Amino acid sequence: MEVELQEIRDFLSHVVPFDQLNDDALNRLPSTLVVRYLRRGTPFPPADQSDHALYIVRRGAVELRDVEDKLVEKLAEGDLYSGLCLSDDPQGALHGTLVEDSLFYLLPCDTLQQWRSNHPVLEAHFSRTLQHRLRRALERQQAGENHANLLTVAVGHLLTRSPVTASPDCSIRDAARQMTAERVSALLLVEEGRLAGIVTDRDLRSRCIADGVSPEQPVSTIMSRHLHKVSRETPAFEALLTMTRLHIHHLPVVDSSGVAGLITTSDLIRQQSAHTVYLVDTVRKAANLAALVKAHRRLPELQVQLCAAGASAQQIGHAVTAVADALTRRLIELAEEELGPAPVAWAWLAGGSQARREQTVHSDQDNALLLADDYDATAHAGWFKRLAESVCSGLAACGYYDCPGGIMASNPQWRQPWQAWRHLFDGWITQPDGHAVAQAVNFLDLRVIHGDERLFSSLQHEVLQQIRASQRFLTALSETALENRPPLGFFRNFVLIGEGDHANTLDLKRRGLLPVVNLARVHVLSAGLPVIGTIERIHAAVDAGLISREGAEALEDAFNFIGTLRARHQASQIKRGEAPDNFVPPEELSAPERGHLKDAFSAIATLQAALGRHHA
Amino acid sequence: MLERLLGLDYRRRRLHAKCTEGPLQDYLATPFPPTRSDCRETTFIALDLETSGLDPQHDTIISFGWVAMRGLAIDLSTARHRVIRQQCAIPESSAVIHQITDDQAATGYELHDILSEFLPILAGHVLIAHNAQIELGFLDTACRRLLGGRFIAPTVDTCYLARRWYDRRNRHFRSGDLRLANVRTRYNLPQYRAHDALSDALSCAELFAAQLAEHGVNGRLPLKAFLLPA
Numbered sequence: 137m138e139v140e141l142q143e144i145r146d147f148l149s150h151v152v153p154f155d156q157l158n159d160d161a162l163n164r165l166p167s168t169l170v171v172r173y174l175r176r177g178t179p180f181p182p183a184d185q186s187d188h189a190l191y192i193v194r195r196g197a198v199e200l201r202d203v204e205d206k207l208v209e210k211l212a213e214g215d216l217y218s219g220l221c222l223s224d225d226p227q228g229a230l231h232g233t234l235v236e237d238s239l240f241y242l243l244p245c246d247t248l249q250q251w252r253s254n255h256p257v258l259e260a261h262f263s264r265t266l267q268h269r270l271r272r273a274l275e276r277q278q279a280g281e282n283h284a285n286l287l288t289v290a291v292g293h294l295l296t297r298s299p300v301t302a303s304p305d306c307s308i309r310d311a312a313r314q315m316t317a318e319r320v321s322a323l324l325l326v327e328e329g330r331l332a333g334i335v336t337d338r339d340l341r342s343r344c345i346a347d348g349v350s351p352e353q354p355v356s357t358i359m360s361r362h363l364h365k366v367s368r369e370t371p372a373f374e375a376l377l378t379m380t381r382l383h384i385h386h387l388p389v390v391d392s393s394g395v396a397g398l399i400t401t402s403d404l405i406r407q408q409s410a411h412t413v414y415l416v417d418t419v420r421k422a423a424n425l426a427a428l429v430k431a432h433r434r435l436p437e438l439q440v441q442l443c444a445a446g447a448s449a450q451q452i453g454h455a456v457t458a459v460a461d462a463l464t465r466r467l468i469e470l471a472e473e474e475l476g477p478a479p480v481a482w483a484w485l486a487g488g489s490q491a492r493r494e495q496t497v498h499s500d501q502d503n504a505l506l507l508a509d510d511y512d513a514t515a516h517a518g519w520f521k522r523l524a525e526s527v528c529s530g531l532a533a534c535g536y537y538d539c540p541g542g543i544m545a546s547n548p549q550w551r552q553p554w555q556a557w558r559h560l561f562d563g564w565i566t567q568p569d570g571h572a573v574a575q576a577v578n579f580l581d582l583r584v585i586h587g588d589e590r591l592f593s594s595l596q597h598e599v600l601q602q603i604r605a606s607q608r609f610l611t612a613l614s615e616t617a618l619e620n621r622p623p624l625g626f627f628r629n630f631v632l633i634g635e636g637d638h639a640n641t642l643d644l645k646r647r648g649l650l651p652v653v654n655l656a657r658v659h660v661l662s663a664g665l666p667v668i669g670t671i672e673r674i675h676a677a678v679d680a681g682l683i684s685r686e687g688a689e690a691l692e693d694a695f696n697f698i699g700t701l702r703a704r705h706q707a708s709q710i711k712r713g714e715a716p717d718n719f720v721p722p723e724e725l726s727a728p729e730r731g732h733l734k735d736a737f738s739a740i741a742t743l744q745a746a747l748g749r750h751h752a
Numbered sequence: 753m754l755e756r757l758l759g760l761d762y763r764r765r766r767l768h769a770k771c772t773e774g775p776l777q778d779y780l781a782t783p784f785p786p787t788r789s790d791c792r793e794t795t796f797i798a799l800d801l802e803t804s805g806l807d808p809q810h811d812t813i814i815s816f817g818w819v820a821m822r823g824l825a826i827d828l829s830t831a832r833h834r835v836i837r838q839q840c841a842i843p844e845s846s847a848v849i850h851q852i853t854d855d856q857a858a859t860g861y862e863l864h865d866i867l868s869e870f871l872p873i874l875a876g877h878v879l880i881a882h883n884a885q886i887e888l889g890f891l892d893t894a895c896r897r898l899l900g901g902r903f904i905a906p907t908v909d910t911c912y913l914a915r916r917w918y919d920r921r922n923r924h925f926r927s928g929d930l931r932l933a934n935v936r937t938r939y940n941l942p943q944y945r946a947h948d949a950l951s952d953a954l955s956c957a958e959l960f961a962a963q964l965a966e967h968g969v970n971g972r973l974p975l976k977a978f979l980l981p982a
Contacts, residue, residue, distance in 0.1 A: 141831060143944050143951060171826035171954075173939070173961035184792070184824065195942045237940040237965075239958060242825070 141166035144241065151192060151214045152727045153261035161255060168251075170242040180232035181220060189242035191217040196238020197627070200230040207635050210235075210627040214727065221245040222262060266735045267686060270693040273732035274448075277700050291375050291389055292368025293444035294404070295397035296437070296711060299388075301326045304333060304356035308344050311335055311355040322386040322398060325359055329394045333359035336386060365390045366399070376404045412438060412455040419462040424470065425530055428463060432534040435459055436497045436710045443707040449699025450671055453494040460490050460499070460536070461585055467530040468586045471523045479516040481508035483587035484527070487543055491583040492653070492669050494699070496706055498716040501528065501536040502543045502578065503585075504550040506592055511553040520551055543578045554595055561599045568612035576609075577616065580657060581668055596666055604664035613661065617654035618744050622737035623647055626730050629722045642725075644705070645718035648698035648733075651740050652691060655747060659683060670695060683743065691743050694736035701729065760784055760906055772900025775868040782875035784906045791964055791973035796821040796908065797873060798880040798957035800949045801887050808893040812838065816866055817949025818873070819957055821880070824964060826957045833950040834869070835860035864898050867891075874905060882932045882956045884909040884980060907980045910935070910959045917963075935959060939966075 144166040148154045154165060170189065174182055180198050181191065193215050200209040200217075208230055211217060219227035243251075252259045264272070300318045302311055304325040315323050315337070322336040335355055343358035344351065365388050366375050375387055379401055389396045415438055418431040435456065442452045468484060487502030489495045505524055507516075524545035532538060545551055552560070564576035584592045603609055623631045623642065630638040631647075642648075656673035663680045667673045671692055678688040705724070706716035725733065761784045768780035785794050799818045805811030813836050820830035837860040881887040884907045895903040914935045918925040928934060932955055933943060939962035944951050964973055 141828065141950070143946055144828070167829045167831060169828045171828065171958060171961070172824065173941075173958060173965050175962075175965040178965075196940060237962070239941060 144169070147194065147214075148192070148241075150727060151216070152731050153258055155727065156257040156261075157255060165251075168243060168247050170244065172240045172242055174234050174238050174240065176234050176237050178234045180234055181217065185242070187242075188220040188245045190221050190245065190248050192241040192243065193217075194239040194241050196234065196236040196240075198232045198238065199235050200227065200232040202230055207624065209625055210632050212628045218262065221248050266738060267690045267693070270690055270697060270732060270735050270739065273728070273735070274693050274697050274700075277697060289372045289441065289444055290368060291366055291370045291372055291387075291399050292391075292396070293441070294372060294399060295368075295389060296403075296440070297397070297713065299324050299395050299397045301395060302355065303327065304359060305354050307352050308335075308340070308349070308355050308358060309351035312340055312351070320398075321400065323355075324388055324395055324398060325355060326395055331363065331365070331388055331390060331395050332356070333361045334363055334386060334388065334398075335359045363388055367391060368396055372399075372404055375399055376401070379404075412458055415459055416462045419459060419466055422466055425467075425533060428466060428530065429533050432459070432463060435535075436716070439497050439703060439716075440707040440710050443704045447703075449494075449696050449703055452496065452703045453489075453492075453699070456497065456499075457490055457493040457495045460495055461486070463534060464503075464527065464531065464585045467527045468523070470530075471526040474526075475519055475522055478523075479519055480511045481588045481591055482506060482511075482520070483589070483592045484545065484585045485582045485592065486585045487578055487582055488539075490585075491581040494649075494653075494670060496703055496716070497535075497710070498706060498718065499536060500539045501531045502539050503528070503531075503545045504543065504579065504582070505545045505552070506557060506587075506595065507551070507553045508588070508591060509554045521548070524551055541578060554591065557595055558598060561595075562602070565599075565602050565606050565609045568606075568609045570612075573609075573612045573616050577613070577654075577657075580661065583668055593666075600661070600664045600666060603661050610658065610662050614658050614747055614750075617651070617658050618748055620646060620651045620654065621744065622651055622740045625734040625737065626722050626725075631722060641719040641721050642733075643718055644698055644702040644720055648736065648740070649695065649702070651744065652695040652698075655691070655740070655743055658747065683746070687739075687743050687746065690739035694739040697732055697736050701733070760787075760904065763904060767902050767904060770901065774899050775871045776895050776899035776901045776903065779871040779875045780901070785876065785878060785975060787906070787974075787976040787979060789975050791975055791978065792823040794823065794975055795877040796880045796957070796960065797877050798826075798953045798960070799870075799874075799887055800881065800952035800956060801890055802949045802952075803886065803890055806886065808889040811890075812836070813863060813890050813894065814838070815860075815949040816870060817951065817953040818870065819950070819954050820873070820877075821957045821961065824961055826954070826961065828954075830873075831950055831954065832869075833948065834866045836863050836866060837861060863894060867894060867899060878908060878975065878979070879905040880908045880910065880956055880960050882909070882935075882952070882959070883911040906975075908960055908978050909980045910956055910963065912980055913960075913963050913978065932956065932959065936962075939963075 145162055148165055149162055154162065157165065172182070172185065174180065193211050193213055195213060198211040198217070199207060200211065202208050209227070217227055217232075219225050219230065222228070248262070252262055261269075300314070300320045301324045302314055304327055311323050315321070322334055324331060325333045325335065333356065335358060339358050339360065343349065349358060364378060364382060364384075366378065368389060368391050379385060379387055385401045387399045389399055415431065415434055419428060422428040422431055438459070439452060439456060442455060447455075464484065464486065472478070483506045485504045485506055487504060489499055490502065505520060507520065528544050528546040538544065543550060561576070561579070564572040582592070582596070623633050623639075625632050627638065630640065631642045633639055653670050656670045656677065659677035659682045660667050660673045663677070663682060665673075665676050665680065667676045674683075674688050674692050674695075677683045678685055683691075701720070702718060705720050709716045722730070764780055764784055768777060771777040771780055797818055797820050799816070801816060802814040803811050804814060815836060816832070816834040818830075818832055820827050879887070888903070888905070888907065892903040895901055910932070911930050914930050915925070918929070932952065936943070936955060936959050939959065941955075941958055941962060944955060964978070967973060
């Protein structure tokens with residue numbers, strides 16, 4: 137191969153799936169290609185290209201449309217068109233138009249076939265169905281240990297902030313001021329990018345104040361030199377052993393670019409204690425709201441560590457929800473201690489992601505109160521009002537922001553006796569207009585957090601029977617489920633939503649997770665099944681013969697992949713000190729991640745289309 | 753002047769008759785493609801020479817880069833880069849541009865061998881170059897010195913086509929507008945970082961593909977309309 141085709145080689149090294157080829161193969165690839173230039177407005181693939189080929193967009197853009205002329209895909213730099221080479225490729229059914237003057241690299245189909253037989257990574261990419269690709273992506277995403285502990289976590293994953301540093305020339309007083317302002321117990325002293333020493337709280341006490349050194353002296357006079365350092369890759373347990381052996385509490389972490397951070401014994405101890413169990417236990421024992429708020433501040437850390445340990449979205453959801461459940465129960469207990477025993481039987485119901493056990497650190501509160509029918513408004517309303525307000529404001533204080541739709545027990549509308557709830561559901565089910573369905577959706581995922589389980593299960597049983605028999609309500613619910621469509625894919629650094637519609641960020645919740653949640657809900661409700669979690673619902677729908685096993689597996693993998701991506705996105709936001717959210721800018725996604733997301737969207741769209749046909 | 757009116761292929765036959773036996777004579781024995789043929793049925797060879805200066809009499813060829821374009825498709829399997837062995841040191845200024853050091857040039861090929869490799873590849877096809885006078889001038893000088901005859905070739909000059917584009921639209925241009933990288937920008941072609949002979953030959957072939965596409969690929973693309981006037 138001519139080394140001068142380096143430019144093309146370098147470009148291909150970023151194109152999926154050629155990015156997985158070894159160097160030798162990648163060097164040989166460019167000379168197998170043909171270059172074509174096509175002008176804006178030209179039909180695609182071009183009719184004058186006699187040899188069928190795989191098209192790699194080097195520059196420019198192509199729109200691909202289906203038989204109804206609906207936009208399906210928009211290709212740009214680095215995207216592939218394989219419709220002519222793969223017999224079962226859905227792209228083959230599309231026709232396209234150049235929307236920019238474009239340059240393509242063509243890999244003739246017969247050459248592609250040879251490369252596929254010689255390179256398993258290419259064969260895997262081009263032969264696997266969408267389902268297989270998604271399953272593999274998920275496996276790779278979750279490669280790693282499923283338990284966050286000191287044995288498996290590297291020091292680098294525990295660094296929660298950038299290092300606090302100063303020059304060794306600054307005065308002891310300034311160093312102490314900076315440590316106070318930054319709320320750290322140690323300050324790293326850096327000279328020309330290199331670590332020169334460290335000064336700790338203890339040094340200020342024993343080497344400055346006790347020795348009568350003037351605080352105007354440079355901090356270098358009291359700093360410790362010749363430090364023991366660790367790298368980001370050092371296992372956390374090794375770092376802990378080192379600190380114990382040397383009787384120190386701080387270890388600088390360095391990497392190729394210099395000082396990466398500081399790890400402390402309390403970081404390591406917290407790492408152990410931040411396990412879900414410990415956090416749940418701390419919440420359970422909290423004496424008052426202040427203690428709860430304090431304990432709850434560790435929740436973001438829990439998500440960061442679970443992500444670092446390779447936990448799946450489902451595992452993270454269960455862990456984070458366990459904390460929310462414990463918190464809700466403890467808030468109820470604290471309120472009851474103050475208010476005395478409840479006047480009638482009742483149940484605290486969690487809705488939304490808490491009910492489904494799919495919470496992340498960025499979750500709102502959805503809850504409601506179900507009261508026994510011997511409830512007497514004049515005599516009992518005050519007790520339940522105070523209870524609800526106390527618990528809801530407690531949750532808010534811990535960071536569960538108020539539900540935008542006001543679905544909270546503190547709202548008297550959602551604090552009702554059994555018969556009143558039954559009546560509400562009956563109204564929504566028999567008169568399923570847009571508002572009624574939207575309202576009902578809020579109460580179709582409910583779980584008892586505290587109180588009388590049987591009070592709720594009898595209500596749930598009746599409601600499920602009624603929904604199952606009401607085709608009108610199910611049709612209306614399906615329509616709502618199809619309102620939120622996943623995006624078509626990506627176009628350069630935009631999310632391609634539809635015709636002429638681009639977004640700068642991908643809303644993983646609204647565009648990825650909620651469509652699956654809604655689909656799964658409709659299916660189990662049509663069979664009257666009392667299942668709440670989305671994955672459990674998908675399984676139940678397969679068992680009930682409502683969706684195909686293949687479709688269900690793809691949907692489950694899509695849900696897990698998007699959910700895990702969201703949890704990690706939030707974890708990196710937490711690490712950067714930003715507030716976690718559901719919005720991922722496409723430039724943050726790697727090329728393979730974009731590919732897998734596109735597969736995930738397509739799996740969701742396929743099942744949405746099936747639901748649409750069923751209820752049409 | 754009379755020879756110009758008689759056409760390029762007539763001149764080829766005249767030069768063939770006068771030429772010493774060898775690769776140049778073999779090259780000149782192959783008829784040029786008819787000027788009425790369609791570009792889609794023509795094979796082009798895009799060539800770029802890196803030279804130590806602009807004067808074929810005093811400067812030398814440092815490297816060759818070429819790639820074939822069959823109809824509208826550039827075939828990268830034909831891409832070649834050849835560095836020529838130098839007798840004396842390359843002036844520093846051109847070494848910077850071409851990223852070729854004296855060490856590389858000292859281990860290169862003999863110019864004669866590369867002409868013997870290149871001429872059979874070009875035979876019967878059309879040359880493409882950006883600012884082709886340089887390539888034509890240096891090849892002619894080399895052929896006269898080493899192969900005993902004159903060199904001619906039917907030629908597409910992408911720089912000439914770019915100038916004609918401005919002239920036909922009565923649009924003013926500056927000389928910088930005709931530089932390869934700047935003309936490419938107008939066609940949404942990517943900027944390449946490397947500026948070796950092969951990279952420039954490929955850039956030039958891609959530019960010609962874009963210039964052809966501009967003429968509309970559904971109608972006829974007569975070769976004559978794109979050739980440098982003889």
